[in-house]
Amino acid sequence: MTVTPATAATPTAHADAVVVGAGPAGSAVARFLADAGRDVVLLEKHTFPRDKVCGDALTPRAVRALSRLGLVAEAEGTAPGWHRQRGLRMYGGRVTRRADGTTDHEVVLDLPWPELPDWPAHSLTATRWVFDEALARHAEAGGAQLWQGCEVTGPVWLTDSQERIAGVTWHQRDADGAVTASGSVRAPVVVACDGNSSRLGVAVGLHRDQARPLGVAVRAYYDHQRPDLDMMEAFLDVEADGVLLPAYGWIFPLADGTVNVGWGQLDTSSHFRGVSYPKVLDAWVSGFPAEWGLSASTRQGRPASAGLPMSHNRRPAAHKGLLLVGDAAGMVNPFNGEGISYAIEAGALAAEAVDRALATRDDAPLAGYPAAVANEWGGYYRLGVTFAELIGNPTIMRWCRDHGMRSQVLMRLAYRFLAHLVDRRSADSIDRIINTVTRAVPAA
Ligand SMILES: Cc1cc2nc3c(=O)[nH]c(=O)nc-3n(C[C@H](O)[C@H](O)[C@H](O)COP(=O)(O)OP(=O)(O)OC[C@H]3O[C@@H](n4cnc5c(N)ncnc54)[C@H](O)[C@@H]3O)c2cc1C
Incomplete structure (x- = not known):
């Protein structure tokens, strides 16, 4: 059952933990904590289903994370709205332009996902419309209270000295933007999973480290004419006005017969600010072979773009009793732009830390959470900072x-x-x- 503050008994509620934002990070934290028997309130400003600008790709790493969450049919790709692929097709080498303006790639490599003991050998796609609701409902089914349409407006401090967070304030608005309800939830631990701009992180004094790489990517959905496409596709030929960009482009097939097409680059590129991302997308798509059936006329809706915060660009991920998980902590992989698997994996580590802190009534396990994340992929992300500089x-x-x-x-x-x-x-x-x-x- 979805509990909303409108049906809650009092405007001030209490829980073991408050989780802000029901993207993959927040829903994962909430589910893992509920599995540990904790009373969790998960607040989400939107109402499901809702969209989120994304490539919709779930690599074998993300598939493993979904299995660990217990989303079995989804991880297999058999749930409605989920699509399964067997590998990655890379387009590279020199590009030649045909008379009709479309392009040929010198090298096309089919790379099946490797058969490895630790990882599944398939990838998945699901639109965020489908994906995020599945995860939020899974958290709810595990016992977390999901409060939708409920925007967190700031921290509740334990004392006036503002040294320790003790909950959050929230409000609800009607369609015209007028506030219709407000209140607070108090808890010994608060987890910020509120995405790239993390207003809650900022409110406790954590700002983005501008020296860490940031990506921007744009995507749109298209009808196409390759119904048997069972590979994710990546391209190294995105150009602006004939100049090759330090960028990569993608085509990811979806269960509804459309494809998610997009491209992205890092802020280490000198073209980071000077290009129109949707226009470059249009020009790049116009170069695809005519038989793929992809063009501006088969596009559904408008392209949308958003930022990808990388290499732990908001630190420390534990501060004043607040833990940060996923994009709020800048956990996107700087090598490939993947953020969902890391959000879920860090969600498990955060839940473990919260559970131990609650059991011992001590903040020490919270302080250990950033080190636990660094132990998993900190060295890899450090190399990613150098990679971002080189690739720019x-x-x-x-x-x-x-x-x-x-x-x-x-x-x-x-x-x-x-x-x-x-x-x-x-x-x-x-x-x-x-x-x-x-x-x-x-x-x-
Ligand atoms: C164009 C693009 C393509 C991408 N492609 C991929 C891809 O193919 N695969 C991949 O793995 N990653 C991809 N990423 C990265 C991925 O989208 C993110 O890393 C991932 O969504 C992070 O999850 P999250 O839960 O941390 O944050 P989010 O998914 O951003 O979720 C944050 C949630 O918090 C809610 N929220 C925010 N503020 C408040 C508030 N004040 N009160 C209540 N709720 C609040 C939001 O509504 C949202 O539901 C892409 C990103 C972009 C921009």
Whole structure:
């Protein structure tokens, strides 16, 4: 049952933990805490189903995270609205333009997802309309109270000194924007899962570290004419006015027969601010082979863009009794723009820390949460900061496109590295290289 503040008995409620934002991070934290027997209130400003600008791609890493959450049919891709793929198809090498303006790629590599002990060998797509509601309902089914249409407006402090958060205030608005209800929820621990701009994080004094990479990406949905498409597709040929951008583009097939098409780049690119993201998308799509049936005329709706906060760009992820998870803490992978799996994985670590803090009535486990995250992927994200600087250089990007994709050895290594599919204890030479390198550098 969905409990909303409108049906709650009092404007001031109490819980073991308050979770702000029911994206993948918040719903995961809420479900894991509910599984641990905790009384959780999950507040979401929108009402489900709701959209979120995204590529809608769930790599094998995200599939594993869904399995751990207990979303079995979804992780298999058999639930309605979910689509399953067997690998990644990469388009690179030199690009030639045909007389009709469409393009040919010199190199097209089919890379099935690797068969590894730690990871599933398939990926999935689901629109955020479907995906986020499935996760929020799963949290609710586990016992969390989901308060929808309920916007958190700020922290409740334990004392006037504002050293320790003790809950949040919220309000609801009607369709005209007038406030119709308001109140607060108090709890020993608050978890901010409120996305990229994390107003709650800012309210406790945590700002974005501008030195860490930030991505921007745009996406739109299209009808197409490749019904059997069972691969995710990635491209290194996105251009603005004939200049190759340090960017990657994608086509991800969806269960409803449409595709999610988009492209993104990092703020290390000199073209980061100077281009129109939707116009570049239109121009790039117009270069696809006519037989794919993708063009401005098959687009559904308008393109939409948003930011991708990377490499732990809001730190520390535990501050004044508040934990930050997912985009709120800048947990997007700087190598590939993936954020959903990390949001869920960090959600499990945050829930563990909260559960222990509640059991011991001590904040020490909360303070240990950032180290637990750093232990999982801090070294990898540190390398990602350097990667972002390198890839922002058009010469390096052009080299990757024109030469890097021709080397089988380099591509095998790059593929596993960029997708972050590494077995922790493995005799495989690729695992050993990646584990050694990522453990040798300090955590981001
Ligand atoms: C164009 C684009 C493409 C992307 N493609 C992919 C992809 O293909 N695969 C992938 O893994 N990642 C992708 N990402 C990244 C991914 O979308 C995010 O990393 C992921 O959504 C993070 O989840 P989250 O729960 O931390 O935040 P969000 O998904 O942003 O959820 C935050 C939630 O908090 C709610 N909220 C915010 N403020 C309040 C408030 N004050 N009160 C109550 N609720 C509040 C919001 O309504 C929202 O529901 C992409 C991002 C972009 C921009």
